[in-house]
Amino acid sequence: ASWSVSSSKYGFGVECLYDDDPSTFWQSDGPQPHFITLYFPRQVKVQKISLHLDALQDESYTPNKLCVRAGTTVHDLQDVRMVSFEKPTGWVTFDVLMEAEQPDVAHVLDLHVLQIVIVGNHLSGKDTHVRGMLVLGPRAAKEEEEHLFPFTSAAFRMHQTIR
Numbered sequence: 001a002s003w004s005v006s007s008s009k010y011g012f013g014v015e016c017l018y019d020d021d022p023s024t025f026w027q028s029d030g031p032q033p034h035f036i037t038l039y040f041p042r043q044v045k046v047q048k049i050s051l052h053l054d055a056l057q058d059e060s061y062t063p064n065k066l067c068v069r070a071g072t073t074v075h076d077l078q079d080v081r082m083v084s085f086e087k088p089t090g091w092v093t094f095d096v097l098m099e100a101e102q103p104d105v106a107h108v109l110d111l112h113v114l115q116i117v118i119v120g121n122h123l124s125g126k127d128t129h130v131r132g133m134l135v136l137g138p139r140a141a142k143e144e145e146e147h148l149f150p151f152t153s154a155a156f157r158m159h160q161t162i163r
């Protein structure tokens with residue numbers, strides 16, 4: 001995906017969201033709401049979002065209310081989920097969709113654009129810190145090929161395909 005943010009302070013840009021280093025963080029610079037937007041080159045399936053937040057270190061910079069938006073372009077984004085936190089520390093993972101009728105079923109969203117809107121911060125802070133972000137999709141099911149004569153041993157498998 002191509003990542004963008006609504007604003008950032010110098011040295012605390014969008015690359016800090018996906019660098020796998022919890023000591024670095026993206027810091028916004030400007031009025032709320034703050035945005036993290038991901039543009040995918042093709043339609044993808046998204047099931048969960050995981051954010052690394054630290055209320056102990058970041059205090060009023062810690063997001064406590066998020067809105068998840070999804071669509072095919074930035075012009076047709078729709079709100080799909082509101083999430084609230086109470087002093088989060090570490091990785092916080094949540095489903096993109098939440099269906100009340102079936103809470104134990106994994107719900108998947110097909111999209112081209114994903115946007116996280118930071119609506120509010122702990123202690124009504126202005127700017128925000130996010131130390132990492134992951135977008136998770138469903139596990140791909142292994143497609144088992146059915147053969148008339150399946151090869152089962154290593155000796156037979158070496159003759160299964162022509163090189």
